[in-house]
Amino acid sequence: MEYYKLNSLYIEVTHACNQHCRHCYLDGGIHKKCAEMTTEQIKHIFAEFKAQGGRYVIFTGGEPLMRSDVFELLDCLEALGLRFTFASNSLGMNKERLEKLASYRCLEEYFTSILGSTAEKHKAICRKDSFDAAINAVSFFDKKGISTFVQSTLCNDYIDDAEDILKLFSGFKNCSVKITPIASFGCKSEEEKEENRNLIVPGERFEDFHKKLHELCEKYPFCVGDDNILCRKQIEEAVNEYKNNPLYSLCWHSVCVRPNGDMSFSYNMNNPFVFGKAYESLKIPMDDKFFGYIELLKKADEYILEKSSFNEVEYDTEIDNYINSVLK
Numbered sequence: 253m254e255y256y257k258l259n260s261l262y263i264e265v266t267h268a269c270n271q272h273c274r275h276c277y278l279d280g281g282i283h284k285k286c287a288e289m290t291t292e293q294i295k296h297i298f299a300e301f302k303a304q305g306g307r308y309v310i311f312t313g314g315e316p317l318m319r320s321d322v323f324e325l326l327d328c329l330e331a332l333g334l335r336f337t338f339a340s341n342s343l344g345m346n347k348e349r350l351e352k353l354a355s356y357r358c359l360e361e362y363f364t365s366i367l368g369s370t371a372e373k374h375k376a377i378c379r380k381d382s383f384d385a386a387i388n389a390v391s392f393f394d395k396k397g398i399s400t401f402v403q404s405t406l407c408n409d410y411i412d413d414a415e416d417i418l419k420l421f422s423g424f425k426n427c428s429v430k431i432t433p434i435a436s437f438g439c440k441s442e443e444e445k446e447e448n449r450n451l452i453v454p455g456e457r458f459e460d461f462h463k464k465l466h467e468l469c470e471k472y473p474f475c476v477g478d479d480n481i482l483c484r485k486q487i488e489e490a491v492n493e494y495k496n497n498p499l500y501s502l503c504w505h506s507v508c509v510r511p512n513g514d515m516s517f518s519y520n521m522n523n524p525f526v527f528g529k530a531y532e533s534l535k536i537p538m539d540d541k542f543f544g545y546i547e548l549l550k551k552a553d554e555y556i557l558e559k560s561s562f563n564e565v566e567y568d569t570e571i572d573n574y575i576n577s578v579l580k
Contacts, residue, residue, distance in 0.1 A: 253537050253539070254538045255536060256502070256505070256507075256535075256537075257305070258304055258306050258506070258507055258534060259306060259308065259504070260306070260307065260309070261306055261310070262507070262509070262519065263310065263509040263530075264314060264510055265311065265316050265322070265511060266286070266288055266316065266318050266319050268315065269314045269318065269341070270315050270317070270343050270344055271341050271343060271380045271382065272378075273367070274451060275377065275437060275448065277439065277520060277521060278439065286512065288512065289511065289512065289530075289531055291325065294325055294531070295328045296531055297509065297531055298329060298332055300533070301334070301534055302332045302334055304534060304535075308337075309335070309337070310339065311325075311329070311336050311337065311338050312337075312339035313339070315341055315344065316338070317345075317349070318344075323352060326338070330356050330357065330358050333358065335358045336359060336360060337361040337362075337401070338353060338359060338361075339363040340364055340389075341378070341380075341386065342382055342385040342386040343380055343385050350393075353393075354396045361400065361401055362398060362400045363402075363403065364386045364390065364401075364403070365403045365404065366387075366403075366404045366417060366420070367405060367406070368383075368406070369410070369413040369417050377407060390421065390424060391424070393426070394426050399426045400424070400426060400428070401430070402421060402428070402429045402430070404417050404431050404432070405433070405434055406431065406432070406433055406434065406453070407433075407450075407452075408452060409451075411433055411457065411461060414431045414468060417431065418431075418468060418474075418475055421474070427474055428476050429472075429475055430475075430476040431465060431468070432481070433453035433458070433481060434453055435455075435480075436452070436566055436569045438522065456563070458481050458564035459563075459564055462481065462483065462564065480566055480567055480568055480569075481565070481566055481567075482564060483564045484557060484560040484561055487553070487557055487567065488557065501546075501549055501553075507527075509530040512529075513531045515528055515529070515530050518571070519568065520572050522569075523572040523575060524575065524579060525545055525575070527541075548578065552571045552574040553571075555570075555574050556571070
């Protein structure tokens with residue numbers, strides 16, 4: 253049996269969070285109940301990933317700092333020589349933790365988020381005072397020469413604040429900022445979806461958003477274009493990169509591991525395909541199920557290409573929605 257080769261590992265070590273963002277696709281929160289792998293199970297995953305020739309880990313949550321063993325796990329990555337990105341909302345970052353993170357030779361990037369152009373706007377979305385903490389963390393790592401990445405996911409009322417947010421980070425040398433509109437809610441309850449529906453940026457605004465974002469990327473070179481809200485031309489270009497590869501869009505050799513160990517090729521929560529428990533084995537057999545999933549991805553792209561002829565679409569979410577509709 254041939255197995256899928258992994259180059260990168262996206263691991264959610266928890267879905268608990270010290271914030272409860274109104275748009276969070278994981279519906280994270282401080283009281284979030286979700287089965288979590290043990291310290292030893294995660295260490296085993298890292299060791300197997302390294303043994304398979306894996307090279308890069310995205311270490312995320314939820315909020316990883318909610319786990320008491322977070323630095324023990326990072327020590328394991330360091331000992332294995334696995335380079336990693338550490339993702340945090342920064343609310344729990346104090347000087348001691350910042351210094352500890354910066355001491356890792358394998359820390360490639362610090363990832364955080366800003367949800368509005370001011371502390372007040374940011375708090376209105378995430379419900380906590382983490383705005384200054386995020387900016388302070390970016391400043392700290394920038395002075396250390398460590399790259400940072402800021403995800404700015406904006407609600408409908410804030411979508412025109414993109415340039416003000418970019419100005420906040422224009423003085424940093426090692427910082428990239430990605431601006432994305434809130435387009436869906438993931439696995440939140442129907443009650444919360446309805447309560448926060450006004451946050452959603454309607455599809456008819458996507459085209460204008462993209463034009464503005466293109467202008468901002470030219471004005472601010474550290475601004476990263478949105479890679480999820482796509483027009484037909486962008487989807488065609490992406491598909492053309494991998495359409496002749498036997499692995500199709502799985503040719504990037506990456507897998508997502510949920511807190512309970514489930515392995516998925518989707519970073520969203522609504523995809524029903526699970527390819528085993530990572531703590532049992534990271535080996536994903538390239539069998540009928542695997543290639544059947546690839547055929548589903550091909551059909552999903554055909555469907556999305558047709559749909560994007562009329563409007564720009566939220567690509568990843570549309571993939572999962574299509575797969576769910578086929579399996580019903």
